[in-house]
Amino acid sequence: MAFDFINAELQKKQVAGYLRRRHCVEYEKDGIICVAGEHYLNFASNDYLGMRQHPGVLQSWVEGLAQFGGGSGASPLVTGYTQAHAALEACLEEHLQREAVLLFNSGFAANQAICQALFHNGGNVLADKYMHASFIDGVLASKAEFKRFRHNDLAHCEALLSGLSGDTLIASESIFSMDGDSAPVGGLVSQSRDSGAWLMLDDAHGFGVLGENGFGVAEHYQLTQQDLPVLMGTFGKAVGTAGAFVAGSQAFIDYLVNHARHYIYSTALPASQAIATLYSLTAISTGDERKTLHENIATFRSLALAQDLQLTESVSAIQPVMCGDPHKALALSEALKQRGIWVPAIRYPTVPKGADRLRITITAQHSARDISVLVDALMLAMEAV
Numbered sequence: 001m002a003f004d005f006i007n008a009e010l011q012k013k014q015v016a017g018y019l020r021r022r023h024c025v026e027y028e029k030d031g032i033i034c035v036a037g038e039h040y041l042n043f044a045s046n047d048y049l050g051m052r053q054h055p056g057v058l059q060s061w062v063e064g065l066a067q068f069g070g071g072s073g074a075s076p077l078v079t080g081y082t083q084a085h086a087a088l089e090a091c092l093e094e095h096l097q098r099e100a101v102l103l104f105n106s107g108f109a110a111n112q113a114i115c116q117a118l119f120h121n122g123g124n125v126l127a128d129k130y131m132h133a134s135f136i137d138g139v140l141a142s143k144a145e146f147k148r149f150r151h152n153d154l155a156h157c158e159a160l161l162s163g164l165s166g167d168t169l170i171a172s173e174s175i176f177s178m179d180g181d182s183a184p185v186g187g188l189v190s191q192s193r194d195s196g197a198w199l200m201l202d203d204a205h206g207f208g209v210l211g212e213n214g215f216g217v218a219e220h221y222q223l224t225q226q227d228l229p230v231l232m233g234t235f236g237k238a239v240g241t242a243g244a245f246v247a248g249s250q251a252f253i254d255y256l257v258n259h260a261r262h263y264i265y266s267t268a269l270p271a272s273q274a275i276a277t278l279y280s281l282t283a284i285s286t287g288d289e290r291k292t293l294h295e296n297i298a299t300f301r302s303l304a305l306a307q308d309l310q311l312t313e314s315v316s317a318i319q320p321v322m323c324g325d326p327h328k329a330l331a332l333s334e335a336l337k338q339r340g341i342w343v344p345a346i347r348y349p350t351v352p353k354g355a356d357r358l359r360i361t362i363t364a365q366h367s368a369r370d371i372s373v374l375v376d377a378l379m380l381a382m383e384a385v
């Protein structure tokens with residue numbers, strides 16, 4: 001039979017504890033999700049600030065639909081690029097102090113586009129070992145020589161840099177998606193400057209949260225375009241909409257417009273989505289959500305540590321609880337579910353083998369009581385498993 005590896009692969013994953021299944025969310029309100037008729041406190045969302053349900057974001061989205069219609073109808077180089085897209089790009093350019101910005105349908109597409117366009121003819125990429133799959137796959141599909149340095153290990157990065165010739169990109173993430181820790185940004189900026197390499201940061205989990213006005217890693221560390229020539233951020237997490245951007249020099253963005261296949265050959269992000277995203281950025285910069293988020297993270301950490309729960313160093317919204325084994329991670333996730341808490345088990349290959357974990361995300365929507373219930377449930381789940 002053709003493709004008979006399919007069943008064998010699924011069976012293998014099931015036995016190893018790595019089989020993935022989807023759960024259909026029936027509805028969601030105020031941080032509570034309903035799955036298969038049961039309600040759960042949601043500690044699994046990347047909507048760190050609760051902007052997905054922000055009345056102003058929803059209202060502006062509806063107004064955008066009335067003005068521009070549902071889809072964008074074409075790719076950006078045809079008729080899919082509108083005033084709404086231009087306004088969002090201009091806002092990002094101003095706040096990030098970049099010459100130019102380009103919008104993408106997703107962070108996955110943006111990362112792939114950066115790699116494909118910059119390395120169609122060779123070059124070097126040095127990336128942190130924990131970079132997101134979208135970046136890794138983008139590099140692997142390009143002509144770049146690819147090396148990975150140990151997670152957050154500047155000395156290893158430096159060692160790999162020496163002896164490289166040609167165009168080099170050093171790549172890392174502002175806040176790591178599965179660990180919640182931060183890159184050594186200052187060290188990476190110095191290393192790239194000293195070696196003549198370009199630095200790229202994927203700000204998927206920092207954008208909206210970091211910086212005085214929520215404009216992410218570049219605002220937080222006051223990184224100029226020279227410090228950080230390639231900045232990628234996403235709208236699908238703290239901003240609460242969807243899509244992504246790349247920011248840099250005018251020449252770099254013009255180059256992407258001409259070479260990035262994910263931009264040229266894909267229907268543009270809907271204009272209404274760009275309008276809602278712009279509204280969300282304004283609301284984030286003036287609202288209290290970031291303050292509430294940081295208070296909630298501190299509450300979680302102090303309650304958990306008081307119960308002797310083993311936490312990592314992460315001070316971001318992403319708070320992993322390490323399990324070391326996929327079966328244990330699944331069992332803990334299930335035990336939490338039985339106590340009304342939704343936290344996913346994150347397993348290989350999303351994280352390295354043996355680094356299976358619960359990935360708890362704290363948001364501004366949680367109350368102190370929700371967080372206290374989570375910690376109590378975690379203690380009970382750990383005793384039960």
Ligand SMILES: Cc1ncc(COP(=O)(O)O)c(C=O)c1O
Nearest residue numbers: 106107108132177202204234236
């Ligand atoms: C670090 C990182 N980069 C890129 C992406 C992809 O972004 P998007 O979900 O917009 O495709 C993600 C999303 O999971 C991510 O965590």
